Amino acid sequence: MSINELQEQIIAEFSVFDDWMDRYNYLIELGGELPGIDPKFRTDEFLINGCQSKVWLNAEYKNGIITYTADSDAIIVKGIVALLVRVLNKQKASEIMNIDLYFIDKIGLKENLSPTRSNGLLSMVKQMKLYALAYHSKYEGNKIN
Amino acid sequence: MKPTTNIDIQKIREDFPVLHQKVYNKKLVYFDNGATTQKPQSVIDKINELHSFTNSSIHRGVHYLSGLMTEEYEAAREKVRSFINAKEKSEIIFSSGTTASINMIAFSFGEKYISEGDEIIISEMEHHSNIVPWQLLCERKKAVLKIIPFDENGELIISEFKKLISDKTKLISVTHTSNTLGTVNPVKEIINIAHKINIPVLLDGAQAIQHEKIDVQELDVDFYVFSGHKIYGPTGTGILYGKQKWLEEMPPWQGGGDMVDKVSFTKTTFNSLPFKFEAGTPNYIGAIGLAKALDYVENIGVEKIKSYEKELLNYSTRELNKIDGLKILGHSKDKISVQSFIIESIHPYDMGMILDKLGVAVRTGSHCAQPVMDHFGIDGSLRASMVFYNSFEEIDILIDGIKKAQSMLK
Numbered sequence: 001m002s003i004n005e006l007q008e009q010i011i012a013e014f015s016v017f018d019d020w021m022d023r024y025n026y027l028i029e030l031g032g033e034l035p036g037i038d039p040k041f042r043t044d045e046f047l048i049n050g051c052q053s054k055v056w057l058n059a060e061y062k063n064g065i066i067t068y069t070a071d072s073d074a075i076i077v078k079g080i081v082a083l084l085v086r087v088l089n090k091q092k093a094s095e096i097m098n099i100d101l102y103f104i105d106k107i108g109l110k111e112n113l114s115p116t117r118s119n120g121l122l123s124m125v126k127q128m129k130l131y132a133l134a135y136h137s138k139y140e141g142n143k144i145n
Numbered sequence: 146m147k148p149t150t151n152i153d154i155q156k157i158r159e160d161f162p163v164l165h166q167k168v169y170n171k172k173l174v175y176f177d178n179g180a181t182t183q184k185p186q187s188v189i190d191k192i193n194e195l196h197s198f199t200n201s202s203i204h205r206g207v208h209y210l211s212g213l214m215t216e217e218y219e220a221a222r223e224k225v226r227s228f229i230n231a232k233e234k235s236e237i238i239f240s241s242g243t244t245a246s247i248n249m250i251a252f253s254f255g256e257k258y259i260s261e262g263d264e265i266i267i268s269e270m271e272h273h274s275n276i277v278p279w280q281l282l283c284e285r286k287k288a289v290l291k292i293i294p295f296d297e298n299g300e301l302i303i304s305e306f307k308k309l310i311s312d313k314t315k316l317i318s319v320t321h322t323s324n325t326l327g328t329v330n331p332v333k334e335i336i337n338i339a340h341k342i343n344i345p346v347l348l349d350g351a352q353a354i355q356h357e358k359i360d361v362q363e364l365d366v367d368f369y370v371f372s373g374h375k376i377y378g379p380t381g382t383g384i385l386y387g388k389q390k391w392l393e394e395m396p397p398w399q400g401g402g403d404m405v406d407k408v409s410f411t412k413t414t415f416n417s418l419p420f421k422f423e424a425g426t427p428n429y430i431g432a433i434g435l436a437k438a439l440d441y442v443e444n445i446g447v448e449k450i451k452s453y454e455k456e457l458l459n460y461s462t463r464e465l466n467k468i469d470g471l472k473i474l475g476h477s478k479d480k481i482s483v484q485s486f487i488i489e490s491i492h493p494y495d496m497g498m499i500l501d502k503l504g505v506a507v508r509t510g511s512h513c514a515q516p517v518m519d520h521f522g523i524d525g526s527l528r529a530s531m532v533f534y535n536s537f538e539e540i541d542i543l544i545d546g547i548k549k550a551q552s553m554l555k
Contacts, residue, residue, distance in 0.1 A: 074492035
């Protein structure tokens with residue numbers, strides 16, 4: 001599925017929820033299901049420090065495709081991390097680097113990615129795109145998209 | 146059963162417009178008073194009135210409005226003086242807040258009295274704003290920072306403090322009341338110990354001034370600092386009280402207008418106290434708003450506030466302790482109505498996010514006191530900080546919210 005198809009899929013899933021409690025319960029469930037990051041990446045080097053909660057992110061590149069693994073010490077934050085990974089994992093670097101993640105707003109989680117929250121999520125999105133940009137320019141720099 | 150109280154809580158709440166609103170369609174429960182307090186209508190009206198009718202730069206105008214404004218600004222200084230019972234009005238310096246006041250002392254006192262190898266004592270329970278200015282000073286002067294530890298109840302270990310004092314100690318700067326643990330420190334005892342060997346003491350009163358009567362002469366404290374916005378006044382206002390003998394000896398730390406006597410390119414002489422430390426156009430409207438807030442607190446009565454807040458503390462301690470897996474940080478004998486707590490296997494931020502959706506505003510994280518979190522080996526905690534406009538019913542809403550969040554996060 002393309003990134004935008006996945007975004008639409010998540011928007012459809014969230015559309016059945018009536019209130020924030022349903023949404024949060026679902027995020028808690030998603031957070032619980034997301035496999036934790038390999039302990040070797042659960043270090044300061046891979047830490048995106050948000051001051052309120054911690055997020056760890058690793059990205060690996062193979063044949064134009066990026067594989068993300070991520071984790072958080074807070075479960076609701078981890079649920080949002082799971083959504084971001086679901087949308088961007090195994091996608092093309094060239095697509096990730098400029099993507100508009102409009103689903104966040106549509107499912108009512110915009111406030112959680114606001115710079116005022118300092119929970120690491122906004123920085124995580126930036127870091128995911130930065131990885132894509134870095135790998136793209138390293139391995140695909142001379143290609144024309 | 147709720148405790149009975151001698152305070153008309155409904156009437157008081159009417160004075161604070163912010164409190165009467167809904168967030169996410171839920172009644173707002175504001176328990177983030179340790180971060181900042183809400184403003185009574187009288188303060189809001191005063192600021193509005195000054196901006197609407199009186200605004201004019203102080204101390205230098207020949208005209209009517211400037212005269213009026215200067216009078217009110219200086220009356221605000223007198224109000225602060227009487228509120229903390231300072232001896233002289235000139236000992237009251239207006240600043241932008243506690244942080245600015247501490248930095249001002251760190252620069253000015255540091256410039257004059259601190260040299261290589263000298264020692265400054267702070268405590269393990271300080272807010273970052275009473276740590277970092279001293280670290281910066283120590284770096285500049287190659288001085289040494291020493292730390293008084295606290296025990297399992299969150300009380301400073303005075304015997305350890307005594308051991309830290311040496312003939313190199315030049316200043317002791319401790320918090321009067323901890324923003325995280327709620328501990329009210331034995332500051333009188335600390336000052337007595339320090340003064341026996343002529344070491345001056347600075348008290349960070351940011352979390353004390355709104356909870357109890359402060360008398361700087363009775364304390365015999367050398368410097369006392371606090372913020373206006375934590376005592377129901379406007380943001381960007383603060384006080385530096387200093388004994389006249391220190392302030393006279395200390396050099397100005399910022400240069401500019403109003404703090405000078407004569408300026409020429411060969412020599413500039415400085416204005417007298419308190420103006421020597423108030424360079425540039427001050428936040429005079431804020432200062433007058435702060436004085437109005439002090440009026441408000443005095444009208445209710447500091448002792449009345451203190452005894453009601455003690456009830457809030459006792460009630461919330463009892464109710465929080467009933468919650469499975471909840472641990473309160475800080476059990477000092479003398480404590481303000483601040484509750485920091487952690488809950489087994491629940492991240493404070495998750496709990497805070499759910500409480501937020503229930504209309505309950507708490508603080509999560511390290512509360513700008515990371516060494517305190519390190520002491521307990523945790524990354525952060527939740528903090529509910531209550532003041533006299535909070536009610537027992539609001540504590541019930543917090544407790545129900547915690548239980549609800551617990552059931553969601555299990």
